[in-house]
Amino acid sequence: MHTASPATGSAGDSILVTGAAGFIGSHVVSELLARGHRVVALDDLSGGFHSNVDERATFVEGSILDVALVDRLFDEHRFAYVFHLAAYAAEGLSHFIRRYNYQSNLIGSVNLINASVRHEVRCFVFTSSIAVYGHARPPVLEEMAPSPEDPYGIAKAAVEQDLRVSRDLFGMRYVVFRPHNVYGERQNIGDPYRNVVGIFMNKILQGEPLPIFGDGKQSRAFSYISDVAPVIADSIHRPEAWDQIFNIGADRPVTVNELGETVSRAMGVPFRPHYLPARHEVLHTHASHEKARALLGFEDRVGLEEGVGAMAAWVQQIGARASKAFGALEIEKGLPPSWRDLLAAADRRVG
Numbered sequence: 001m002h003t004a005s006p007a008t009g010s011a012g013d014s015i016l017v018t019g020a021a022g023f024i025g026s027h028v029v030s031e032l033l034a035r036g037h038r039v040v041a042l043d044d045l046s047g048g049f050h051s052n053v054d055e056r057a058t059f060v061e062g063s064i065l066d067v068a069l070v071d072r073l074f075d076e077h078r079f080a081y082v083f084h085l086a087a088y089a090a091e092g093l094s095h096f097i098r099r100y101n102y103q104s105n106l107i108g109s110v111n112l113i114n115a116s117v118r119h120e121v122r123c124f125v126f127t128s129s130i131a132v133y134g135h136a137r138p139p140v141l142e143e144m145a146p147s148p149e150d151p152y153g154i155a156k157a158a159v160e161q162d163l164r165v166s167r168d169l170f171g172m173r174y175v176v177f178r179p180h181n182v183y184g185e186r187q188n189i190g191d192p193y194r195n196v197v198g199i200f201m202n203k204i205l206q207g208e209p210l211p212i213f214g215d216g217k218q219s220r221a222f223s224y225i226s227d228v229a230p231v232i233a234d235s236i237h238r239p240e241a242w243d244q245i246f247n248i249g250a251d252r253p254v255t256v257n258e259l260g261e262t263v264s265r266a267m268g269v270p271f272r273p274h275y276l277p278a279r280h281e282v283l284h285t286h287a288s289h290e291k292a293r294a295l296l297g298f299e300d301r302v303g304l305e306e307g308v309g310a311m312a313a314w315v316q317q318i319g320a321r322a323s324k325a326f327g328a329l330e331i332e333k334g335l336p337p338s339w340r341d342l343l344a345a346a347d348r349r350v351g
């Protein structure tokens with residue numbers, strides 16, 4: 001096992017951020033630029049927007065699945081650090097797009113790990129997910145054995161393990177974050193499969209009720225982006241945090257009904273739920289963040305009311321976004337009926 005002491009990030013380091021046109025990635029890019037780093041921002045725009053990326057970053061439109069492109073970028077830019085956030089993070093949908101999920105979220109990650117090992121990257125920062133805990137009893141703690149319940153969580157858990165063995169064999173240092181339900185400005189509110197806060201806001205802008213799977217009593221903790229992105233960006237400056245895993249996000253769980261009420265208030269409309277058949281999902285989950293507090297200085301500062309209010313103001317400026325069905329389903333058996341309706345509507349538009 002390699003035990004060389006780490007050289008921590010200094011201003012001017014060349015850094016690759018993948019998923020950089022996405023929600024969390026674009027905020028991490030801004031944080032890194034503010035700290036004086038040079039940033040190459042890679043994204044295939046499958047879920048993100050070029051307009052999200054700070055103009056001071058070097059934007060490259062391309063996929064982490066394009067090995068030749070990845071190798072070329074590492075050759076050209078000699079990255080000291082990699083922040084890998086690119087993924088298709090539609091957890092519920094991942095059952096029905098298994099191959100797509102494993103290609104994007106597992107093989108894509110392996111392409112970056114291979115290049116990072118070969119190019120002696122100092123630290124590889126990876127956004128995993130609370131999904132690795134599956135049905136574990138909350139509050140979930142980092143030392144619990146992963147037990148994911150869906151292909152998305154399985155891919156994230158596999159990448160975490162691959163980073164651990166890459167550290168042991170090749171000495172490549174890493175930091176793993178397991179965020180949960182982050183929301184805020186620049187989130188893609190048009191994705192009908194993920195990010196309940198954005199889905200609710202988009203529905204309200206379209207004058208529609210809020211779709212809720214089950215009775216809305218399932219609970220989650222929702223984290224505002226400004227509590228999360230700076231901590232991710234700063235992790236390269238904290239060698240005591242390297243080779244470790246951190247939960248990151250808000251402490252206080254709320255039910256989806258409570259969230260719907262908060263979002264409706266922020267958007268200035270009455271709460272109008274549309275209850276759908278329950279889907280296969282973890283009912284209650286939230287995480288302990290003691291480790292991130294102790295080692296990374298994490299603080300859960302922005303309350304739900306305040307964060308949702310800020311996002312609502314932004315959403316009201318950008319307006320509603322068209323939602324499109326994911327076209328290439330690999331399995332339709334067991335698909336929630338509301339997602340089947342989305343597909344049928346898309347087929348009608350094509351036909």
Ligand code: NAD
Pocket residue numbers: 018019020021022023024025042043044045046047048049062063064065084085086087088089104108127128129130178179180181182183187188
């Ligand atoms: P996002 O969809 O806004 O960002 C992901 C970005 O990755 C998108 O811009 C997309 O275009 C890009 N991308 C996807 N496949 C790609 C590929 N093959 N090559 C290049 N780019 C590709 O999602 P986000 O919410 O910002 O999530 C960022 C990361 O954090 C993801 O890894 C996600 O799994 C993780 N995460 C997010 C949350 C959350 O609540 N938002 C929770 C847990 C984990």
